Structure formats: C-alpha cells, structure tokens
Amino acid sequence: MRILHTSDWHLGRTLEGHSRIPEQVEFLDELCDILDEEKIDLVLIAGDVYDTYNPPAGAEQLFFSALERLSANGRRAVVAIAGNHDSPDRLKAAQPLASKQGIFLLGFPGEDLPQKTNPGPALNEVAAAGQFSFPGEQAYIVQGGPGWLEIAVPGCREHAVLVTLPYPSEQRLNQVLSDSLEEQAMQKAYSERVALALAQGAAFFREDTVNLVVSHLYVLGGHTSDSERDIQLGGAYVVEPAALPANAHYVALGHLHRPQRVGGSPVPCRYSGSPLCYSFSETDQQKEVVVVEVTPGQDVKIWSRKLTSGKPMLLKRFKSYQEAYEWCAAPENKEAWVYLEIESPEPLSGVELDQLNKAHPGIIFRRVILPGSSNREEGERLSQLSLEEKFRMFVARETGNAPDDELVTLFLELAGGGEGDETNPS
Known part of the structure; x- marks a missing residue:
C-alpha cells in the first residue's frame, strides 16, 4: 500500500493582505499529479486544513473540490483530521456526504x-476473498471505534x-489533565x-494490516x-517521542511547517510540513510531501x-536605494514575496517608496538601515531620546519613511505621556 502524507495547508x-x-490552487494541482505518478492508495491530511476557525467561502470550496479530486470518486481513500487552526465541527460537517466517496x-x-460506508454483503465477500479489482470499487470502513x-x-x-488523533487540546479532549499548575x-x-x-487505538493493529x-x-x-502562531513551545502541549506507538508502521504528523523526521521516535515518524512558505523564517525550506x-x-x-x-519568500539586503530599485524592477525577480532591507543615509521619501511598490508587486516588508542603527553607541544613545524621537526613528526604520506629524501626535496621545514624559513605561 502506498500512502501520501501532507498537512498544514492553511487554506x-x-x-499582509495578499491572498x-x-x-494553494497551484499546490493542489501539483499534489494531484504526484498522486497519479506515485500510484497512491491512501492520502493522509494531518490537520490545519484551514487557517482559521471560520474560513472564507473560497477556502472551503477549494477544500471540497480538492477532496473530490484526491479521492478519484472513492478509488483512493482520503483521511483528514482537524488541527488547532480548524473548527472540528466545521471540518467534519461534510462527513455524511464525504464517506460515500471514500473520504473520512x-x-x-x-x-x-x-x-455507513460498508458497501454491502456482495462486496464484503469479494473483499474477504482478497479480490479488490472489481469496477466501481470504493474505499470503505470495515470496522472501527473511538x-x-x-x-x-x-x-x-x-x-x-489507522489511529486518528485530531489536535488534542484539553478542551477538545474535554478533560482536565492535571491539578498542578507547574x-x-x-x-x-x-x-x-x-x-x-x-x-x-494501536491495540487494534494486526500483523496482516x-x-x-x-x-x-x-x-x-x-x-x-x-x-x-499557536505552538506552545516549552508549554503543556508537548509530547514525548516515546508516547508514539512502537507497533505502528508509520506516524504522520502535522503542526510544524518545516519538513522533518522526529528524533527519538520508536517508529518512522515525520512532519510533512506546510506545502507553501508562510513566513520569511521558512526561506531556507524545501517544501515536500x-x-x-x-x-x-x-x-x-x-x-x-x-x-x-508557490512563490518563494526572499530576504534581500541592499547597499543603496538604487540597488534595491534595480533588483525590484528586473523581470526575473517579480514572482516572489520579498522582505527588503535597504541601507540609506536617511529615511526614504514617499516618491521612492511608491517607485519601489510599483516596481515589484510582492514587497511585503521594507526596513531602512540608517547610519549607526546597528552601532552599540547608538543603542545607548536611545535611552536619552524623548518618546517622540524614539517613535520617529522606529517608524523610519521599519517602514522606510518618516512619519507625518498627525501620526506622531496620535501616537503620543495614545501613549498618554506626550513628549518627554519620563514616567511613560514605553
């Protein structure tokens, strides 16, 4: 049996406002091609199908159309579980219809x-005889339990x-696991x-399955x-590798976006990772299934x-505005999401920022590195600046443009201290 493991689609x-x-459509097209090329029998989707509990209609439509394509009218089994980003009730709402197509x-x-997906006595007899090549055959549940x-x-x-364990938070387990707060x-x-x-669940594993x-x-x-966004590093929701069943052939995990093997596991265990880069911390990752x-x-x-x-995500640093503009304007660099860092003697003007945005549609962040901004002496001098001066420097560094007076005034009002307020904790 050939299984394909994928997860963390985040449909x-x-x-930063860019869809x-x-x-994701491109990924699903590629996934369907891989299923055919590898002659996959069973697809496992290990959670975080959606990015939010209440996904947009377009994301739900994409998921349902993807399931139909993955299952090939029930000739390929598909199992999908809820991750921490998914609404469990929403994800499983289509189960009565999905099960008729070999989707669980x-x-x-x-x-x-x-x-209810049992195909009936006639097909059960064929299945029991080990003959699985009859026309119109579909995946179905033979037996199961909690x-x-x-x-x-x-x-x-x-x-x-399959042992299936959708994201097991205390709330979803409906159980308080410890009286201690340590x-x-x-x-x-x-x-x-x-x-x-x-x-x-692993108690139902057999030698012939x-x-x-x-x-x-x-x-x-x-x-x-x-x-x-929601991983509790060092927190309560961490599982020891030894918790994984030693009698499994393979453990398919979702949650982490970097593809990786799980060290210390008693059985083959992997995170398939997300199919696309979802942050600039993933620029070095080769995505996979x-x-x-x-x-x-x-x-x-x-x-x-x-x-x-999917588009690559690039971190680019330039010695000058002109160098950055020339790179952004080059046709071969257009198909990417870009984080720009530009060394400049002063904040960029509104005209320069507008030119950059017109030159490259995929600019997500801009950071201007002003003279001395990485100097330790400059850092020490910051403690002597007023709140207004700190805010102006921050905006200039992070956006590449000096803030207007209205924004500065609004910030100072919200901060509640005004210029030079030494008691303000900011």
Missing part, C-alpha cells in the same frame, strides 16, 4: 465514525488500520494522556517556524516528493 491564509489562494473527516479526539478505524483500500489486499507536571500529564489515546497513526501534535525536539510504502512483514519505504508550487 485561506493571507500574507495565497492562487498558490475527523474533528475531535476519540471520534468514532459510523460504518480513535481508530480499519479501511478497505481499493486495489490493496491489505486493509489499513509546567513540568502539566507537560507530563499531557504526554501521558496522548500516549494512552494512541495506545488504545498496514498500521498507521495520523495526528496533529508538537513532539518534543521538533524544529519550528515563525508561521506556527511524504510518500510511504508499507507491506506487512517488510521494511517500510519512505521518500519525499519536492514541491515546486
């Missing part, structure tokens, strides 16, 4: 999908047994609760990116398929 996400939907959507930990399901996958003699005790209790949930885990977790030791080939009784084969869709 509907924007970048990423066109890039799970929102909460411990969810037990109804086995937190696990067994799926008959078209074209495969083996069934897949971080170490809370983390230990959380890791043990996750381990228990995974072990209960393809045994998989799909979850949305932060496993200790994982490398993060700035775009993971993971392909896993499992035959019971044999070694698991794992490889990645590099993704080429």
Whole structure:
C-alpha cells in the first residue's frame, strides 16, 4: 500500500493582505499529479486544513473540490483530521456526504465514525476473498471505534488500520489533565494522556494490516517556524517521542511547517510540513510531501516528493536605494514575496517608496538601515531620546519613511505621556 502524507495547508491564509489562494490552487494541482505518478492508495491530511476557525467561502470550496479530486470518486481513500487552526465541527460537517466517496473527516479526539460506508454483503465477500479489482470499487470502513478505524483500500489486499488523533487540546479532549499548575507536571500529564489515546487505538493493529497513526501534535525536539502562531513551545502541549506507538508502521504528523523526521521516535515518524512558505523564517525550506510504502512483514519505504508550487519568500539586503530599485524592477525577480532591507543615509521619501511598490508587486516588508542603527553607541544613545524621537526613528526604520506629524501626535496621545514624559513605561 502506498500512502501520501501532507498537512498544514492553511487554506485561506493571507500574507499582509495578499491572498495565497492562487498558490494553494497551484499546490493542489501539483499534489494531484504526484498522486497519479506515485500510484497512491491512501492520502493522509494531518490537520490545519484551514487557517482559521471560520474560513472564507473560497477556502472551503477549494477544500471540497480538492477532496473530490484526491479521492478519484472513492478509488483512493482520503483521511483528514482537524488541527488547532480548524473548527472540528466545521471540518467534519461534510462527513455524511464525504464517506460515500471514500473520504473520512475527523474533528475531535476519540471520534468514532459510523460504518455507513460498508458497501454491502456482495462486496464484503469479494473483499474477504482478497479480490479488490472489481469496477466501481470504493474505499470503505470495515470496522472501527473511538480513535481508530480499519479501511478497505481499493486495489490493496491489505486493509489499513489507522489511529486518528485530531489536535488534542484539553478542551477538545474535554478533560482536565492535571491539578498542578507547574509546567513540568502539566507537560507530563499531557504526554501521558496522548500516549494512552494512541495506545488504545494501536491495540487494534494486526500483523496482516498496514498500521498507521495520523495526528496533529508538537513532539518534543521538533524544529519550528515563525508561521506556527499557536505552538506552545516549552508549554503543556508537548509530547514525548516515546508516547508514539512502537507497533505502528508509520506516524504522520502535522503542526510544524518545516519538513522533518522526529528524533527519538520508536517508529518512522515525520512532519510533512506546510506545502507553501508562510513566513520569511521558512526561506531556507524545501517544501515536500511524504510518500510511504508499507507491506506487512517488510521494511517500510519512505521518500519525499519536492514541491515546486508557490512563490518563494526572499530576504534581500541592499547597499543603496538604487540597488534595491534595480533588483525590484528586473523581470526575473517579480514572482516572489520579498522582505527588503535597504541601507540609506536617511529615511526614504514617499516618491521612492511608491517607485519601489510599483516596481515589484510582492514587497511585503521594507526596513531602512540608517547610519549607526546597528552601532552599540547608538543603542545607548536611545535611552536619552524623548518618546517622540524614539517613535520617529522606529517608524523610519521599519517602514522606510518618516512619519507625518498627525501620526506622531496620535501616537503620543495614545501613549498618554506626550513628549518627554519620563514616567511613560514605553
């Protein structure tokens, strides 16, 4: 059986007001091509399908159309779970319709999908005989329970047994895990609760089945990116690698946007990462999806398929405004999101900023580096400046343009201190 592992699509996400939907469409087209090229039998989507609890209609339409394409009318099984960015109820709302196409959507930990997708006695007899090549065949649930399901996958003699653990926050688990407020005790209790949930499902793994885990977790030791807004680093929601079931063939995780193996895991375990760069901290990452080939009784084969869709995110630093403008105006540099750092003897004028924006549509941030701005003596001198002078320098550095007097006045009013107020904590 061949499995494709992907996660963290974040459909509907924007970048400083710029829509990423066109890039996400491009990714899904590329994903469908990979499914055909690799002859994938089962797709695992490990959470954070959407970027928000209440995604825009365009994002939902994109997800539903993607599911239809991924499943190929039920000839390919698809399992998707909710991540921390997803509304569990919203994600699983389409399950009654989706299950008829071999698509299984799970929102909460411990969810037990109804086995209404069973194709009937005639097809069950064929399946039991190990014959899976009849026309019109679709994936269906053979059996299941809270937190696990067994799926008959078209074209495969083996069934897949999946332990499914959508994002297990205390609220979604509907359980207080520790009476202690100490971080170490809370983390230990959380890791043990996750381990228990995974072990209960893994008890249904068999030697003749393809045994998989799909979850949305932060496993200790994982490398993060700035775009993971809600990860509680060092907090209670951290899981020890030893919590993962040792009898699984593969553990598919979502939550971290950097593709990576999980160190210290007793079984093959990976984060597939996000399919697109979602922050400038990800400029060095090669995005990918993971392909896993499992035959019971044999070694698991794992490889990645590099993704080429989406615009790159670039950090560019220039010695002068003219150098920056020439780079921005070059046609070969247009298809990228750009963070500009420009060394300049003074803040850029409004005309210069307008010229930059017209030259390159993908400028997201501009930072002007003024003389002495990285000098230690300059930093020490800041403590002697008034609040107004500090604010003017900050705006000039971060936006590349000096603030107008109205903005400065508004800031001082909101700060509540006015110019030279030494008692103001800002």
